[in-house]
Amino acid sequence: MESNRRVPAWAAALTGLVAGAVAIGMSLLAAGIVKPAAFPVLAVGDTAVDLSPPWLKDWAIRTFGEADKTVLIAGVLAVLAALAAGTGVLASRDTRHGQAALAVLGAIGLAAALTRPGAGPADAVPALAGTAAGMVALARLIHPRFVRRSRASGPDAPRPWSGGRTDAETADAETADAETADAETGTAPSPASGAPQAPRADTGQAPRADTATGPRAEEPYGTPVPAVMRAGEDLHTLDRRALLTGLLGGAAVAGATGLAGRLLSGGTEVDTARAGLALPRPSVSAGPVPAGTDLKIRGLSPFFTPNADFYRVDTALIVPRVDPRDWTLKIHGMVDRPVELTFDDLVRRPLVEADVTLCCVSNEVGGPYIGNARWLGARLADILRETGVHKDADMILSVSSDGWTCGTPADVVMDGRDALLAVAMNGEALPVDHGFPARQVVPGLYGYVSATKWVTEIKLTRFDRDEAYWTPRGWAARGPVKTQSRIDLPGPGAGLPPGRTVIAGVAWAQHKGVDAVEVRIDGGPWRQARLAEAPTADTWRQWALDDWDATPGRHTIEVRATDATGYTQTADRTPIAPDGATGLHTVEVTVA
Incomplete structure (x- = not known):
């Protein structure tokens, strides 16, 4: 296999990224044809979620909220991009190394797809198709045809790399090389490089310098040239135009296959089917909610969540x-x-x-x-x-x-x-x-x-x-909802003007019902809040305390609910695992 070491690292990394994109696009296309859930990137991400310890999942939900999946997908794509770039660098040294790296990545995607619940032989197709397409793209993009050859000649030709020798040692070596060359041609030894030379008797012309002056020369982008490069020998430079054309072509293939795969995955058809669905009339209607169910206080969660x-x-x-x-x-x-x-x-x-x-x-x-x-x-x-x-x-x-x-x-x-x-x-x-x-x-x-x-x-x-x-x-097998309450306004850390202030929120005790909500300020006595109507015991219930006279300073507000069984929620704080958090919701505000 021909070495591609004359391709610079940045160009090799780009080829790896584009080859990886082609692999992902082709695997998405194949998944759209055979089974969308078999898309290797999705399968790897789902496997990562399944293998993550509970504490990591809890941390992700607390930290990122409903954006946790977006963050995870972005992380998976970032890792894939880094691995693809590294694959391109490996391929620039030896194409076989890059192909082997792609095969390993494909095997990971294949294993993830085949171990998902309900997986069958068809789930292997996207990973195999993507890996094959990535290998072909990598081989074509990293090909030595992107390295252009030219001849070194004239007084500005690159000076040979000294291999780490001193200037004096380099000069001695150049003189020795010149003497060797003259001996081979039957001519008299030439003076050291840079010294005046007499015309040759047979031609009347000054002898050609065997080496050129100038700074240390290396092949473009870091690969050393031979110890002595003479005028007329080959130089290698990157054909940037050809490489850019190849990269753009690969990106176009990746985009086209990815878009086709997305369309074939059925997203458009599902949206159309949902939009055209005519809902039947209920045999048992819930009817309009009773008056007073929604207190319609600005900042308070509405009874129905949009x-x-x-x-x-x-x-x-x-x-x-x-x-x-x-x-x-x-x-x-x-x-x-x-x-x-x-x-x-x-x-x-x-x-x-x-x-x-x-x-x-x-x-x-x-x-x-x-x-x-x-x-x-x-x-x-x-x-x-x-x-x-x-x-x-x-x-x-x-x-x-x-x-x-x-x-x-x-x-x-x-x-x-x-x-x-x-x-x-x-x-x-x-x-x-x-x-x-x-x-x-x-x-x-x-x-x-x-x-x-x-x-x-x-x-x-x-x-x-x-x-x-x-x-x-580690979670409980049975999970009845605990009686809880929440303060919606004022919000945590809010700054309030002195005077009459509304405190409001929601409380819930599904299938039991909320009978009372109490509010306490700065550790004082519990005060009964006003309750909204509730159509059933299976919904939350709005509450409000309308008569707090806020005085300047910092204040702590707490809330607790009592359900229809007579249970009042505990102040003891427990984590969400294994069956739901307990404790009183508390907010601190500043009045000034």
């Missing part, structure tokens, strides 16, 4: 895009009659509207990972009863289209609450980010044990036989 503002916490690096025409829900396991429902089957069933607040177990005390919406869907309990659930089945193991699993206590779903297979949210088809075309909604449980998005499979089983995604990672 879809665009609803929190999103899940393990999906790239949101699954499931076409409802292809969607099915398989229900099996400990049942008498396994079934498989299509989306049309689901929406033809009697549908129920229900107002339900969802909360993530990763929500810190006073945190943002909670929201309330009006959901439309089929009662999950009714569907399960039709399958003949065995009496000893105590776990509903649901599976998302991306392989994530969730274990829901069966008795909670079957106890009469509005546990739904939801198809709509706040009057429109489920947003893709929130589970389109169908998801689970179960009041009273944290999302990690109830709220499977993009659900495609339900298995009736037992907690002593199966584990869901988060359980072996």
Whole structure:
């Protein structure tokens, strides 16, 4: 294999980056054709999420919030870019080394794709196609044709590299080389370089200098030239125009294949199908919310959280895009009659509207990972009863289209609450980010044990036989939502004018209901807050304290809620793991 050491490091790194882009573009195209979830970059990222320890996931959620996936994807791409650049540098020394590095990267992507839940032989195609395309691109871009040859001649020809010798040693070596050359040609020895020379008798011309004067010469971009380079010998320079043409061509291939892969992944079709979905009328309507449900205080969370503002916490690096025409829900396991429902089957069933607040177990005390919406869907309990659930089945193991699993206590779903297979949210088809075309909604449980998005499979089983995604990672198998409250205004660190000030927020105790909210300022007595109406026990409840006379200085405000069972939330602070945080939300403000 021909060495490419005359290609400079910066050019080699660029060729590696472009070859890597070609590999990613081709793998995305192949994934769009065979299976979008088999895209190697996605598979590697998902594997990294699965292998990350719980403390790292918690730190990422606390630090980056809902941008944690964007940060992770950016990190994966940055690592891939660095590895691709390094691959180009390796290939500049020996193409085989660069090809071997690409093969290793491809093998990592292949292993990640084949070990994802539900993977099959087709999942290998994107990684193999991308690796092959990257190798071809690297071989073409790093080819020596980008190094141009020219002849060194004349008095300005480069001076030979001294190899680390002193000027005197170099001069002696040049004299010796000249004498050797004259001896070979039968002429008299030439004086040292730089001395006047007499005309040669046979030609009447001054002898040609064997070496040129000037600074130390090296081949362009750092590779040494031979110890003595004479006029007329080959010089090597980078053909920048040819290299730029090759790089632009590779980038164009990468962009075209990547765009085609994105289109083939079904994103456009799913958006079109969602936009054209006509929602059926509910058999059981939730009706308008009672007057006084929303206090309409500026800065206070509205009773219904707009879809665009609803929190999103899940393990999906790239949101699954499931076409409802292809969607099915398989229900099996400990049942008498396994079934498989299509989306049309689901929406033809009697549908129920229900107002339900969802909360993530990763929500810190006073945190943002909670929201309330009006959901439309089929009662999950009714569907399960039709399958003949065995009496000893105590776990509903649901599976998302991306392989994530969730274990829901069966008795909670079957106890009469509005546990739904939801198809709509706040009057429109489920947003893709929130589970389109169908998801689970179960009041009273944290999302990690109830709220499977993009659900495609339900298995009736037992907690002593199966584990869901988060359980072996240290989280509790069952996750009832804890009674909690939050101060929305004033915000932490707010500066306030003296005088009458409103303190307001929300409290929740799903499927129990909030009976009272109290506020305390600077460790003083607890004061009863005014409560908004609540249509059901499954939603949060707004509260407000309207009569605080704020005096100049720094003040600490605390809030606590009491649910319908008589339980008042504890002041003891506990972390979110293993089953949700506890403690009182506290904010500090300055009045001046």
